Amino acid sequence: MSDVILTNLKKTYNDNTVVAVDNVSLSVEKGELFGLIGPDGAGKTSIFRVLTTLLLPDGGTASVNGFDVVKDYKKIRNSVGYMPGKFSLYQDLTVEENLKFFATVFNTSIEENYNLIKDIYVQIEPFKTRRAGKLSGGMKQKLALCCALIHKPSVLFLDEPTTGVDTVSRKEFWEMLKRLKEQNITILVSTPYMDEATLCERIALIQDGKIMSIETPANIIKQYPDELYAIKSNNMSLLLKELRESGMVQSFNSFGEYHHITFDREAEDSQGKLIEYLKNKGHTDVEIKGVTPTIEDCFIQLMKNKINGHGPK
Amino acid sequence: MATGPSNMGEVVIKTDKLTKRFGDFIATNEITFDVYKGEIFGFLGANGAGKTTAMRMLCGLSTPSSGSATIAGFDVYKETESIKKNIGYMSQKFSLYEDLTVIENITFFGGIYGLSDKQLKEKTEQLIEQLGMKSEAKKLVGSLPLGWKQKLSFSVAILHEPKIVFLDEPTGGVDPVTRRQFWDLIYDASARGITIFVTTHYMDEAEYCNRLSMMVDGVIKALDTPTNLKKQFSADSMDQVFFELARGAKRKGD
Amino acid sequence: MKQFISFVRKEFYHVFRDSKTLLMLFGLPIVLITLFGFALTNEIKNSKIVVCDYAKDDASQRIIDKIQTTENFQIEKALMSHRQIEEAFKSGIIKLAVIFPANFNNDLLHTNQAQVQVIADASDPNTASTLTSYINNIVQDYQNEISPSGPAPYQITTETRMIYNPALKGATNFVPGVMALILMLVCVLMTSVSIVREKEKGTMEVLLVSPFSPFLVIVTKAIPYFLLSLINLTVILLMSVFFLEMPFNGSVLLLYLESSILIITCLALGLLISNSTDSQQSAMLISLMGMLIPVMMFTGFLFPLENMPMVLQWIANIIPSKWYYIIVKSIMIKGLGIASIWKETLILTGMAIFLLIVSFKRFKIRLA
Numbered sequence: 032m033s034d035v036i037l038t039n040l041k042k043t044y045n046d047n048t049v050v051a052v053d054n055v056s057l058s059v060e061k062g063e064l065f066g067l068i069g070p071d072g073a074g075k076t077s078i079f080r081v082l083t084t085l086l087l088p089d090g091g092t093a094s095v096n097g098f099d100v101v102k103d104y105k106k107i108r109n110s111v112g113y114m115p116g117k118f119s120l121y122q123d124l125t126v127e128e129n130l131k132f133f134a135t136v137f138n139t140s141i142e143e144n145y146n147l148i149k150d151i152y153v154q155i156e157p158f159k160t161r162r163a164g165k166l167s168g169g170m171k172q173k174l175a176l177c178c179a180l181i182h183k184p185s186v187l188f189l190d191e192p193t194t195g196v197d198t199v200s201r202k203e204f205w206e207m208l209k210r211l212k213e214q215n216i217t218i219l220v221s222t223p224y225m226d227e228a229t230l231c232e233r234i235a236l237i238q239d240g241k242i243m244s245i246e247t248p249a250n251i252i253k254q255y256p257d258e259l260y261a262i263k264s265n266n267m268s269l270l271l272k273e274l275r276e277s278g279m280v281q282s283f284n285s286f287g288e289y290h291h292i293t294f295d296r297e298a299e300d301s302q303g304k305l306i307e308y309l310k311n312k313g314h315t316d317v318e319i320k321g322v323t324p325t326i327e328d329c330f331i332q333l334m335k336n337k338i339n340g341h342g343p344k
Numbered sequence: 345m346a347t348g349p350s351n352m353g354e355v356v357i358k359t360d361k362l363t364k365r366f367g368d369f370i371a372t373n374e375i376t377f378d379v380y381k382g383e384i385f386g387f388l389g390a391n392g393a394g395k396t397t398a399m400r401m402l403c404g405l406s407t408p409s410s411g412s413a414t415i416a417g418f419d420v421y422k423e424t425e426s427i428k429k430n431i432g433y434m435s436q437k438f439s440l441y442e443d444l445t446v447i448e449n450i451t452f453f454g455g456i457y458g459l460s461d462k463q464l465k466e467k468t469e470q471l472i473e474q475l476g477m478k479s480e481a482k483k484l485v486g487s488l489p490l491g492w493k494q495k496l497s498f499s500v501a502i503l504h505e506p507k508i509v510f511l512d513e514p515t516g517g518v519d520p521v522t523r524r525q526f527w528d529l530i531y532d533a534s535a536r537g538i539t540i541f542v543t544t545h546y547m548d549e550a551e552y553c554n555r556l557s558m559m560v561d562g563v564i565k566a567l568d569t570p571t572n573l574k575k576q577f578s579a580d581s582m583d584q585v586f587f588e589l590a591r592g593a594k595r596k597g598d
Numbered sequence: 599m600k601q602f603i604s605f606v607r608k609e610f611y612h613v614f615r616d617s618k619t620l621l622m623l624f625g626l627p628i629v630l631i632t633l634f635g636f637a638l639t640n641e642i643k644n645s646k647i648v649v650c651d652y653a654k655d656d657a658s659q660r661i662i663d664k665i666q667t668t669e670n671f672q673i674e675k676a677l678m679s680h681r682q683i684e685e686a687f688k689s690g691i692i693k694l695a696v697i698f699p700a701n702f703n704n705d706l707l708h709t710n711q712a713q714v715q716v717i718a719d720a721s722d723p724n725t726a727s728t729l730t731s732y733i734n735n736i737v738q739d740y741q742n743e744i745s746p747s748g749p750a751p752y753q754i755t756t757e758t759r760m761i762y763n764p765a766l767k768g769a770t771n772f773v774p775g776v777m778a779l780i781l782m783l784v785c786v787l788m789t790s791v792s793i794v795r796e797k798e799k800g801t802m803e804v805l806l807v808s809p810f811s812p813f814l815v816i817v818t819k820a821i822p823y824f825l826l827s828l829i830n831l832t833v834i835l836l837m838s839v840f841f842l843e844m845p846f847n848g849s850v851l852l853l854y855l856e857s858s859i860l861i862i863t864c865l866a867l868g869l870l871i872s873n874s875t876d877s878q879q880s881a882m883l884i885s886l887m888g889m890l891i892p893v894m895m896f897t898g899f900l901f902p903l904e905n906m907p908m909v910l911q912w913i914a915n916i917i918p919s920k921w922y923y924i925i926v927k928s929i930m931i932k933g934l935g936i937a938s939i940w941k942e943t944l945i946l947t948g949m950a951i952f953l954l955i956v957s958f959k960r961f962k963i964r965l966a
Contacts, residue, residue, distance in 0.1 A: 070519035071490045083807045085965045104963075109809040119800030136810045168391050178804075194517065197390035198545065198583070199590045223517045226583075238519060267552075268531045285524055287551030287582070288570065331520050443615045444608065455604030 032097055034186055034217040035059040035082060041090030042077045042240075051077040053240040054091070059219055059233075064212050066231030067221040068326070074240040075221035076116055079190045082219070083113050096185055112184035112216075116191050118171045122164030126155055126174055129163055130181060137182035147214060148177040151207050169200030176207065186217045193222055205230045225327040236330055243333040248326060255324040255332065257281065257296065261289035262305075264314040273312055279305050284331055291328055353380040356508055356539045357402065362411035362420075364397050371397040373562040374411060381507070384530065384540045386550050389559030390590045395543055396512070398559065402541070403510055404428050416507040429457070432501035432538075435512035439497030442486030446477060449485055450500055457504035471499050491522030495529060502533055509533065511542040515549065527552055550582040558589050565589050618880070622887070633895055636907050642728050643905055646674045647694040648686055653702030657740075657754070661714070664736050665696065671732070683717070687761065688938050690924060693719045694729045711753045720760035721931040722771050725902055730758050762845075762931050769842040774926035775899025777834055778919035781827055781857065782864050782893050787885040788823050789868025794881040797872075803965065812963050820865045827861045828854065847933030853926065856939075859946050860922045866953035873960045897923045921946045 035058060042052035052074040059065045067075050080086040081093055084104035093100040095107045120129045130152075134141050145152075155173050158166065163174060172192055179187060189208075193201040205227060208218060220231065228234045229248045236243040236251070244251055264270045271290060274283040279301060280292045294301035302319055309317050324332075357379035364372040372394045379385045389395045400406040402415055404424035413420040416430040440449045447468060454464045472481050475495055485493060494514055502509050511530075515523045527549065534540055542553070550556055550570060557567040566573055566589060570582055579585045613619055649665065651658050665671050674692055686692045697715040699705075705712040716733050718726040737754050763770045793816070796802040805815055831854070838844040868885065875881050894900055896914035903914050914920045921942045928934040928942075936943065 070522075071517035073519075080965060085803060085806060087964060087966075105809075108807050111807060113804060113807040115800055115803045117800055119804050121801060122799070133804075133808075136805070136808050138809060195391075197392075197590065198547070198586055199390060202587070225520065268535070271528075271531075284520075285527065285548075285552065287548030327520050334519065334521050441608070441612075444611055448608075448611060452604050452608045456601050458601065 033058040034061045034063075034096055035065075035219060036094045037078070037082070037091070038093070039091035040078065040081060040088055040093055042074070042081060042086065043089045047089075051240050052081070055237070055240070055242050056091075057235050057242065057245055059217060061217055062212065062215045064208060064218045064230075064232045065220070066228055066234040067219065067237060068223075068225060068228045068234050068330070069221075069237035070223050072239075073237045075237060076190055077240075078237075079113075079115075079188050079219075079221060083111060083188055084108060110185050112179035112182070112187040114175050114179045114187075114189045114192055116194070118163075118175060120163050120171070120175055120178060123162055125160050125162055126166070127159040129174060130177055133178040134181045139182045141181065144181055144183045147183055147211075148180050150210060151180075152177050168196045169203070172196055172200065172204060173207075176204075180211070180216075184216065186219065187211070189218065189220045191221050191223065193224065193227065201227070225325065225330060228326040234326070236326075236333060238330075238334055238337065241337070243337065244329070251326060251329050252324050255329050257293040259322055259324045259328060260292050260294075260302070260319050261286070261322045262292055262317070262319045263289045264309060264317045266314060270309070270314060273309060273314075277305065277308055279308060282332070282335070284328070286325075286327075289322075291322070291324075353382065355379070356381050356416055357385075357413070357541070359402075359413040360411055362398070362401060362413050363409050364394075364401060364406065365409040370562055372401070372408075375559070375564050376411075377557055377564060377567055379508075379539060379541065381539055382534055382537050383554045384534050384542065384552060386553035386556035387541060387543045387559070388550060388556055388586065389543075393559040393590075394562040395559055399510060399512060399541075399543070403431060403433055430507045432504070432506040432509035433512075434497050434501040434509070434514055436514065436516050437512075439493060440485045440500065443484060445484055446472070446481050446488075446496060449496070450503065453500045454503050459504060467503055471496075471503070475499060491518045491525075494518055495522070495526055498526065498529055502538055505536075506538065508539040508541055511540065513543055513545060515544065515546065523549075547581065547583040547586060550586075556582075558586065560589055622883075626887075630891070633891075633910070636910060642725060642732075642902065643669050644672045645670060645694065645725075645729055645904060646692050647671050647696065647729070648674050648683060648692045649676055650683065650695065650697040651676065652700040653698040655703040657706060657712075658698040658702055661698075661737060661740050661754075662696075664740060665733070668732070668736065670729075687717070687719055688928075688932060688934055690719075690928070693722075693725060694733070696733060706754070711755070714754060714756045716756045716758045718758065718760050720763035720766055720770075721927050722902065723760075723763060723766040723768060724771065726760055726763075727766065730756070767843060769838060769844045770927070770931050772899055773834070773838040773842065773844050774923050774930065775897055777831065777857075777926060778860070778897050778899070778922045779893050780830060780834065781860055781922075782867075782889050782919050783886070784830060785823060785827050785861055785864030786868040786871065786889050787882060788826075789820060789865050790871040790881040790885050791878050792819050792823070793869065793872035794875060794878050797876050798878055806963065806965075812961060813958065816869055816958075816961065820869075823865065823868075824858075824861055827864075828857070831857050844930065846930050848929035849935065852936060853929050856922065856925050856929070856943060856946070859943070859950050860918060863918045863946065863950040863953055866950065866957045869957040870953065870960065873957065873962060892917050893919050896920055899923060916949075918946060918949050921949075 037055055037057050040052050040055045041050070043050050055074070055078065067078065069075055077086065081088050081100060082095055084100050084107050087101060096110060098106045100107060121132070124132065130141055151173050155170050158170065163171065166174065176192070193204055196204070208220065211218060231248065233245065233247050234251070235245040246254065262270070267290070271283065271285055274280050274290065274292060281295050283290055283292045306317050306319065355378050360376050361374040362372060362376070363370065363374050375398060387395055387399070397406070401408050401420060402413065404415065404420060404427035408420060415427045418426040418430070420427065444452065450468045450471060451464060454467060459467065472478055477492070477496070480488060480492070485496070488496070498511070498514060515526055518526065530540055530542070544550065553570065555567065555569050556573065557564050559565070568576065573585050574580070574582070577585045577588050579588065649662055651662060666673055683695050687695070695717045697717070699713065699715065702712050714737060716730055718730050720726040734756055737756055741754055760766060796805070806812060839846050871881055871884050871888070875884065896903070896910070896917040897919040898914070903911055903920070906914070925939050925942050925946070928939045
């Protein structure tokens with residue numbers, strides 16, 4: 032049986048005026064590293080709070096480890112690990128005190144499951160007598176993760192654990208998660224960073240409370256409907272304008288060093304025609320190459336589909 | 345990579361060994377750099393590297409411990425009030441008043457910067473048109489989605505056509521489509537001659553800048569165009585450049 | 599100048615769009631004026647007194663008539679024995695007793711001098727003084743009536759005895775009140791803020807998603823404040839007994855037990871407040887505003903309750919500190935034991951249990 036199951040979940044706020052989660056269904060298998068990818072306001076935190084039994088659903092059902100989130104909430108609370116959005120450990124307790132406290136709250140001790148958190152804890156151990164409030168963002172994260180793991184939970188819920196933390200710490204954090212997977216803990220992570228999506232086994236792309244796609248990252252990329260090209264020239268901002276005005280591209284999005292574009296499938300020799308057009312407009316060093324779409328490309332494409340009413344896959 | 349002015353334009357930000365100390369701790373250590381008019385200047389660095397401290401000094405919000413700097417021609421020690429009149433500021437933490445409507449916010453901030461009633465009226469209409477917020481104009485800002493708030497916030501920050509606008513991680517948590525719309529606004533502003541000084545954690549956004557600086561442990565470790573930086577570190581992406589530079593950092597603060 | 603106006607206009611927007619602030623701004627003054635208009639009166643009306651007429655003659659009857667017709671007094675009963683009078687004072691039913699000795703008339707006729715005995719409950723020295731002066735006035739009035747011109751043929755004097763607090767120390771009145779005030783404010787405030795702080799910081803979320811029962815979360819929060827409140831109480835008592843010469847005639851243990859019941863009531867109130875708000879600031883405000891005014895108005899140490907309109911007196915009955923105030927005065931000043939205050943103790947205990955049940959039931963085991 033899947034470890035986490037959501038069926039037609041609905042969550043509203045403010046007397047039904049705000050629909051945060053709209054008919055979401057998904058399931059996570061045992062030991063899977065599952066990512067919930069979407070921007071702020073997409074509904075990620077609401078979903079997490081329903082799964083950790085902190086909020087009641089307004090429609091649909093949810094279960095964790097086979098226990099219903101409404102009826103068997105106590106059993107769920109006994110067995111999951113939770114790391115909510117902002118840092119939520121005791122700022123005025125030290126690293127050690129926080130860890131001890133949470134161990135005892137879960138009827139266990141630091142020693143019992145130390146092997147689980149060892150790799151992470153050794154990084155903050157030199158600071159174990161420092162008050163948690165005085166730790167850096169990256170270290171707070173690590174501590175919070177330890178406290179969530181200390182009782183060897185069967186399912187780990189991490190709500191935007193890498194938000195507000197620098198790139199290097201983010202990478203380190205995901206390394207730690209990969210190693211945790213080896214312990215067969217089911218991990219459900221949410222993040223607004225699209226580049227972290229590829230680090231998960233399966234992901235759900237979510238926007239405005241609706242799921243746009245649930246797949247492995249590789250499959251989502253495979254399902255990108257068009258050929259994607261990267262284009263650059265000597266004047267990128269002007270290039271973007273001209274791509275818009277030319278009418279020769281189906282979609283165009285800036286992507287850092289290059290712009291990503293797609294062509295109308297029916298058109299012939301679109302590349303050639305475009306390069307010609309741009310040269311005439313005065314662009315030099317025009318370079319076009321085919322590229323593999325990133326998750327972000329797919330997300331944007333799915334968002335646009337939604338806006339244009341093509342519906343989610 | 346965005347285009348900007350040709351390299352030697354008017355200098356709008358000039359710093360020389362700018363330093364900020366808190367007791368024994370040197371948050372910002374003798375940073376020296378210039379920013380040109382109309383440039384999109386990326387100010388990157390890990391949390392705790394000293395970015396925020398540096399920005400506060402440049403905005404006239406904090407007095408440096410030593411070194412010198414001029415912002416829009418005004419001295420950062422003696423002419424902070426003039427600096428504040430000539431810059432715009434936007435951060436993730438504070439943008440607009442959530443319990444005022446869109447129009448009320450624009451009117452308020454415009455009034456603060458001394459726009460005349462006529463100017464205000466024109467600009468308000470222009471802004472609302474440009475952002476496509478006609479039907480939201482009278483709604484409380486608190487009820488808008490994050491992306492719209494950010495775009496509105498930026499527009500309000502440059503309402504008075506400042507010389508420089510400081511953006512502190514303006515696109516955090518925003519969806520990819522809105523992020524790009526935001527950068528369209530930034531490009532527009534840059535084309536109008538407003539200098540953009542922006543910090544971000546999105547490495548693709550680093551590519552949109554004319555030049556970047558990277559702060560590590562309070563010091564500027566690199567300053568160049570994205571292309572040159574990638575060459576220098578033999579990297580394929582800004583992500584890699586950042587990684588190379590930040591990896592050895594001792595300070596990973598908040 | 600334009601900037602200035604901009605700012606002012608914005609500030610008005612903020613104020614008018616925050617309903618909580620508006621309520622306080624406009625609601626509070628109205629409430630205060632209404633309450634003070636009714637509650638604050640230095641005149642004492644309808645004080646329950648007892649008259650013992652052993653003389654039963656013309657003079658005493660006339661004086662008693664006069665007493666009866668004034669607004670200030672309400673003759674509770676006509677008791678006979680001194681023991682009954684003592685009981686009446688102990689129970690707090692009466693504040694004053696007027697006793698006409700048996701040979702009142704005789705004394706008048708033969709010695710041209712007679713005494714009326716007045717006993718007043720001075721645990722509230724202000725009231726006692728006021729009441730005795732009313733009686734004195736009435737007696738004086740009667741004298742003037744029977745000898746309108748010139749010196750009186752005979753003198754009627756009052757012999758006043760202040761019981762429980764012969765020195766008329768003001769401390770006896772306000773110290774018990776301050777005890778009630780501090781316990782109520784501090785306990786309620788501290789508990790509510792402590793719980794809301796966990797909510798604000800986000801640690802509450804993590805605690806909820808754990809096997810630790812939410813019930814126990816609250817209890818563990820209450821324990822330090824319970825102990826600290828008892829310490830607070832001790833400090834107040836020590837200071838008032840040693841510096842303010844406050845009498846302490848009763849059982850210390852009983853006082854602490856009764857205080858514990860009040861503290862539990864306050865902790866439950868703090869819990870109830872914390873359930874209704876998510877911000878520490880708001881919790882502080884509600885605790886202070888919601889506790890300060892009722893406690894100051896309705897405990898009985900600043901404004902005697904008997905002088906208030908019936909409606910307000912009924913309201914006072916649901917304020918725990920009112921009962922605690924009576925209990926403390928009975929123990930400390932009158933030196934009474936549980937037998938005399940069992941009724942008040944029962945009421946206070948009932949309140950504590952009721953509030954505990956309500957606040958536990960309402961405690962959110964989820965975020966919303």
